[in-house]
Amino acid sequence: MSFESQGAPDASSYASNSRRPPFFFRDEYSSLIVKGNFMTLAAKPKLVEEGEWLAHQVVEQYRLLEQMIDIIKVMDDRSNPPRPIICNPETCPTMSASGHTYTWLDNNKKPIKIPAIQYINLVQKWIIGKISDPSIFPTDTSSSAFTPTAASSYVTGSITPGSSTPQPLGPTSLNAPLSQLAGRDWLGKSSGFPETFEADIKSIYRQMMRCYAHIYHGHWLEPFWHVNAWRELNTCFIHFINVGKLYNLLGDKEVEPMQPLIDLWLSKGLLSPPSPSQQQQPPQQPLKENVPMGGTQQGVMAS
């Protein structure tokens, strides 16, 4: 198999420690509730602009993750004050996954370790704030909102009507903004998404990845195994990874805590590897670790 030729750094460490990999990295616990290729759900429809599609994907991915988080957040109503049964400051004093500990930035921008549940709550609040902000995730469907879309799509050439067709006038050099004339463009621009949109969804994706990593490493047994929700967890996660990798929303480093499971799915053809030509290209936009995330809520990797 291809993996053996790649000199994975710790190829034999599980064996040498006479220790099995955690359940969720084993083939028999990698199963899903959906058959087929997840590209069906991830591929951008031809008629949809990419920013629009990614906004849709990010919101849906968040809704899925939220379902998983809801399981570890269930309150113990017998305790006073009520606190989560599964993920609470005693069980998970830090936001950790497989040796990584994720920190939050305090008001002085100093990274601090906080209980996982608190971290997750902050992440959720932050993500909900982003995705329900119409200036970042526009929702207007009145026809006026689409006029620029249609017009600019002529300009960018995604529609190529026959040459004899009378054409609606797109923005011309007389009325186009200077930035556009200069060729400045960004993800979702033609659909009305802000220039920061791409950075925002990458930040959202990174934080969601951390939540998945914590759920797997901290809560696969307790409770996902016991309540029989681990296949659903796998299914949400593979969809998350597929979209994340397909649209380059996640870097290698961020997925590291879950790499063996991703490799496992890859080896089974459940995830599609990048094509060779693309693999040889350097990443166009290396993911930055510290994309501004607004205010003091920047999380950084501290391990």
Added chain:
Amino acid sequence: MNSNQQQGNRLQLNFGFGGGDRNQYSQDSSGRAFPTTPSTFPQPVYPNQAGQQEVWGTQQQGNGYNGYFMGNPYQQAQYQGQQGNLQAPNQARFNEAANGLVHQLSHQHLGGAGGGGRSGSPYGRQPSPSQQRPRTAGERGQQQYGAYLGSQGPRQPSLYDEEPPAKAADKYSANLFQQSKVSVNLVNHFFKDSVQRARDRNQRALELEAFMKDPNYSDRRKAEKENQMRKAETEFLRFLRTKEKPENFATLKIIGKGAFGEVKLVQRKHDGKVYALKSLVKTEMMKKEQLAHVRAERDILAESDSPWVVKLHTTFQDSTFLYMLMEFLPGGDLMTMLIKYEIFTEDITRFYMAEITLAIEAVHKLGFIHRDIKPDNILLDRGGHIKLTDFGLSTGFHKEHEASYYKKLLAGGAHKSARDNRNSMNLDQIQLTVSNRSQINTWRKSRRQLAYSTVGTPDYIAPEIFSGQGYDYGCDWWSVGTIMFECLIGWPPFCAEEPHDTYRKIVDWPRNLHFPPDQQLGQEAEDFIRRLICDAEHRLGRIGAAHGAHEIKQHPFFRGVQWDGLRRIRAPFEPKLQSNIDTQYFPIDEIDQNDNSAALRAQTAAAGDDVAAEMSLPFIGYTYKRFGAFRG
């Protein structure tokens, strides 16, 4: 049909042959058939659901790529445009085994073949394909888990064990299991919905492609069409991720009120479209503990696209209410019609029974038993044709509650109904005939009141549902019998002042089913009713989902009915509407028009914890939305 003493009261619309025989009816009705299909008939547009073309080829293992991540950030460019229809990229090879149909969700709870075996899994044979482990995972990780699981005392199960621990049903409190069930259910629905949406989108793309290739259209028309589709797809995506809010709608009238909430005629502010908005009080619904189940049921029926089922456009929620945005059917419901006209002719009854039969058939074919077919749930569209609504939602009669609930009712009658405080008279022993019209009128007056109460009306429910010994598709046909009885006689066969008396009468139906001697029914009509109001094992249509309706249709009462075009003929009663917000067929006067949603909201807020109300209330994690809903 010869007993026309009630002629003055009978509904006699559109038919010029009040007491005519059924042959005349059928000839007549076919002569009046509408040449076109009214717009209320959505046609399924997905002829081939095989979905072959959506399945993406995948590359097999051993291709030598380790990094899944090194790709060009915009590598998806290869997926778009190429075929435009989610077809396999060229470089991909189809793999029969791995692909399959994407929508094979039938295994969703089963974990597929072999995956469920958690006790004899062949661990030994199968080294983990991933030889790579996180560089930073190591002893630290182990310690961490050791600490987390507690290392003292008996050995705690660990992630690194040979096998996971046995599952213990009592390991956690019930609410954790409940939440897990809800989450699992919603995730299942998410993927099912998403696959369906991808398939629908694909279908639309194919249709557009065909249009673009059609030489009969001008280039200009093609460009317009493509732009229009582009806009529609974008609007739908925005609609999917936008939270619908009650503030987006202006209330025009309250058209129904019930124990769990109300139904309002509303107009969406930004586009002026008219809908019926049903709002249900969450705390009330929560008590029923059947939300996931109800939701599943609703979704499937809503997706059915059947002309016999009221269309559900979308569902959404806030901390107090669960909302369902539905198509507005201006014709009111059959209950209101029955209150107004008291009695129908046999021909008109035949029309409604035939339509109800087809509607129930449609529901059964989807694999559902309605269980609560009653005049209140039979709505009339603008053409006067019926549609079913309220799939178990309004009364909350659900499996886990039913048996014990009814047992209690049958045993004591201790149950408090909305009418308990009224100066009630026991009608139990009185045979209901025309001679005691006054009692009937009392019943009729409280008819709507009962319909809006928590318990709902039990008049149309089959006895086997009360017994708790199981029921089948046949229970819906019992309801048809009781509704038909009411249409022809003027009251349901087991009506009583108190619901628990109705239950008793139904359970002991052989002694309580009386056809009043002064209202002679046609022989076939009476026979049909008697073949429906009887024991489940002798009932017409008992033979199950696929064939039950067929047997019903064969009954002589329906002789001459043209089943195929029933929805296209003119209905005996066609609402005459002044506008698209005309509510004259709703008993607006009898419904308190005061909006108490603010008070209910305040209540919820006072109950506290509304900071994360939406997150903590797992009612409908995914709001249900249908393509085109926003387009009216």
